[in-house]
Amino acid sequence: MNRTRNQVVVSLGGGCDVALILRHFYLRQASLPFDWLWNLHDGLRAVTSIIANDFLEVRSRDAYIRSPHFRWPNQEVVVFRNYPNIAHVHGNPLEDSHAKETLNRRIDRLxxxxxxxxxxxxxxxxxxxxxxxxxxxxxxxxxxxxxxxDESLEFMEMMDRKYAHPKMRLISVFSTDEPFLSMPSVVHQFAKNARRCAMPTIDFEWLIARPENNRRAGRHWKNQWRNLLLRQGVMSRVDLVKTIPLSTGRRIQQMLPRKFRNIASQI
Structure with missing residues (x-):
């Protein structure tokens, strides 16, 4: 949460990328229920249904089963009984009571x-x-x-009906491998479709997918998220300074206007 603006940033998935980024940029203080789930198939429609039903379908002990999953074809994974495409890849609330209690605390927090x-x-x-x-x-x-x-519109329409919250908005991101985003036709089609959305509380963005085992590409991915969050007003330049591995004095100096930095370094 950004305490100065009373803002809280909530990850809705579909995987753990958003939670990783929010943690990296110090934009979250605690985990929430959709942070660490694999939900890249059912996506926001499943989230919409879960919240609309007050999380009742995902809280009880019998809410979980082991099931085959197309993403991991040679093994069974723990999923929600009513949402069998949502996988628990960072915990086991079916057999671990602590993991189940943790997820319920995250639900209560949200x-x-x-x-x-x-x-x-x-x-x-x-x-x-x-x-x-x-x-x-x-x-x-x-x-x-x-x-x-479509799933973004359905989510915000449900939230408006259920909570009538005056200060609520959604940033919905199209993420894919970099070669696709290098195709003008892909970006053009996405921008064309996004312009048709008439709901002012939804913003659409696109960026590269998180790379695996490539530090240079990983930095590029983080930089794209950083620019997105700055552009959307979710993160400030002061927030950005927190992520720089500097001494306390150097960090304070970086927060000053440029014309005062040399003076500060001499104090």
């Missing part, structure tokens, strides 16, 4: 946030289509981007 009218809530969600069973290619970009837009 419920308190959603019912506090004084909070400015910024939801952040990303959809990575090449992680699902349907492959992304140039011919399917229009359908995939429209799916992101």
């Amino acid at each position: 419920t308190r946030i959603l019912t506090d009218p004084q909070r400015e809530i910024v939801f952040v969600y990303y959809r990575r289509f090449d992680e699902g069973p349907e492959l992304l290619c140039e011919s399917t970009v229009a359908d995939r981007t429209q799916k992101l837009i």
Whole structure:
């Protein structure tokens, strides 16, 4: 939460990328229920249903089962019984009572946030289509981007009905491998579809997917998220300074206007 602006940033998935980024930039103080789930297939429609039903379908002991999953074809994973495509890859609430209690605490934490009218809530969600069973290619970009837009509209319409919260908005992100974002037709189609969205509390963005085992590409991915969060007003330059591994004095110096930095270094 940004305490100076009474803003809380809530990750809605679809995977753990948003939670990782919020933690990296010190924009979160505690975990929330959608932070560490794999939900890159059902996506925001499942989140919409879970919140609309007050989390009742995902809280009890019998809410979980082990099941085969297309993402991990040679093993069974723990999933929600009513949402079998959502996988628990960082915990086991089916067999570990501590993991179940932890998830329930995160649900309670999010419920308190959603019912506090004084909070400015910024939801952040990303959809990575090449992680699902349907492959992304140039011919399917229009359908995939429209799916992101439709599920974003459905989520905010549900939230407006359920909470009537005056300070709530959604940043919905199209994430895919860098070669796709280098294709003008892909970016053009996404921008064209996004312009049709008439809800002012939704902003659409796109960026590269999180790379694996490549530090240089990983820095580029973090920089894209940094620029997105700055552009959307979720993060300030002061927040950015917190992530720089500097001594306390050097960090304070970086926060000063440039014309005062030399003076500060001599004190």
